[in-house]
Amino acid sequence: EPEVTQTPSHQVTQMGQEVILRCVPISNHLYFYWYRQILGQKVEFLVSFYNNEISEKSEIFDDQFSVERPDGSNFTLKIRSTKLEDSAMYFCASSQGISPSKGYTFGSGTRLTVV
Amino acid sequence: QQQVKQSPQSLIVQKGGISIINCAYENTAFDYFPWYQQFPGKGPALLIAIRPDVSEKKEGRFTISFNKSAKQFSLHIMDSQPGDSATYFCALKKIIKAAGNKLTFGGGTRVLVKP
Numbered sequence: 123e124p125e126v127t128q129t130p131s132h133q134v135t136q137m138g139q140e141v142i143l144r145c146v147p148i149s150n151h152l153y154f155y156w157y158r159q160i161l162g163q164k165v166e167f168l169v170s171f172y173n174n175e176i177s178e179k180s181e182i183f184d185d186q187f188s189v190e191r192p193d194g195s196n197f198t199l200k201i202r203s204t205k206l207e208d209s210a211m212y213f214c215a216s217s218q219g220i221s222p223s224k225g226y227t228f229g230s231g232t233r234l235t236v237v
Numbered sequence: 238q239q240q241v242k243q244s245p246q247s248l249i250v251q252k253g254g255i256s257i258i259n260c261a262y263e264n265t266a267f268d269y270f271p272w273y274q275q276f277p278g279k280g281p282a283l284l285i286a287i288r289p290d291v292s293e294k295k296e297g298r299f300t301i302s303f304n305k306s307a308k309q310f311s312l313h314i315m316d317s318q319p320g321d322s323a324t325y326f327c328a329l330k331k332i333i334k335a336a337g338n339k340l341t342f343g344g345g346t347r348v349l350v351k352p
Contacts, residue, residue, distance in 0.1 A: 164342045167339055215280070225283035228280030228282065231278075
């Protein structure tokens, strides 16, 4: 079964540093998403991306965040200047269509620890 | 702004028993009501979902009951098995025009099925 692949699985970074989280969505999917889950809390929407542009973003997705699909296969989330509160599990997801019955496929996540 | 409230936070059930998880939402502007299952170290995976014009949907041992007037929906896991031990999230799915879907998750319920 096709999978969404995320790398790295765990990243530790110093506060103020830039990090790039990488995702390879399923090849025939057109819609891409980032979510985050702070330890023990619910999964929160960050951003959706379609046709090479952001289609919606949450209030969490401020100017320190950016997304890119640099080469037609990878989908990246960049955090420019990490803060302690950015420590979370970040999930990439993709979907084939927008029909309500089309489920997302989530990756296994990248655990980001900011120290 | 908490759009969906999920209860209970945790649940212990004996093997063969019924697990019941409830969600209540605050507005009606959603297109689909999925449930996701998450195992430790993995991303959420779509378990079962229901449209707002249907009151019940059953897939194997999993059933969603949907009460549109009460703005509530629930997941029933019949004949619970130790392999069902996971965290379950209800979600609200909103189509973002033609640019994707956005999921709003509940707080999650950690289910432990004792053998």
